[in-house]
Amino acid sequence: MHIDSPLQDHDQSEECTLKNNSHIFQNTTENPQNDLDDSSEKISSNSNNIFEKSSDNIDLIMNIPVNIQIILGSCCMQISNLVNLSKGDVITLDKRVGEAVDITINNQKIAKGEITIMEDDDTHFGVRVIELLNSK
Structure with a gap:
């Protein structure tokens, strides 16, 4: 053809x-x-x-890299508040301190984890996997 x-x-x-x-x-x-x-x-x-x-x-x-995202939290904000944000403002998230964070790949939640400070480098955060979610 x-x-x-x-x-x-x-x-x-x-x-x-x-x-x-x-x-x-x-x-x-x-x-x-x-x-x-x-x-x-x-x-x-x-x-x-x-x-x-x-x-x-x-x-x-197995050698294809994928981006993993750790979702710390989210919030809902009116546009009027959003446009008035300035340096130093604090945005309150829907998660509490110590609550599990979501681990996602391609916007698909695959696990839950807890934020930790890396033992060998205390200037970096890490996430300890505490629960793997079903793939259903």
Whole structure:
């Protein structure tokens, strides 16, 4: 199929579509159940190949970096208060001191944790995982 020209004649593009989709109407039999069974077997065998291939390359996936966010808290504020914020103002969050924080990946909550100061570098915070959440 030639895709470069968006200004193809309507009849030509319709003809291309019909030619490219003609395989849909081929290989039909009198017994549709047999066709379904054959298709299921093809899908099943293809699925196995996909999974085998992905398990071979699992190291590639395991080395992909993801951004983890620790959600300390949030608040709701009127725009009039927001535009009047200045240096030194304190915003009250919905979480209390000592309450678990949310650990997220791609905005999906995956765990809860508690804020801690790193033992080897007291200038950095850390988060101790206290609960892993179900992936459901």
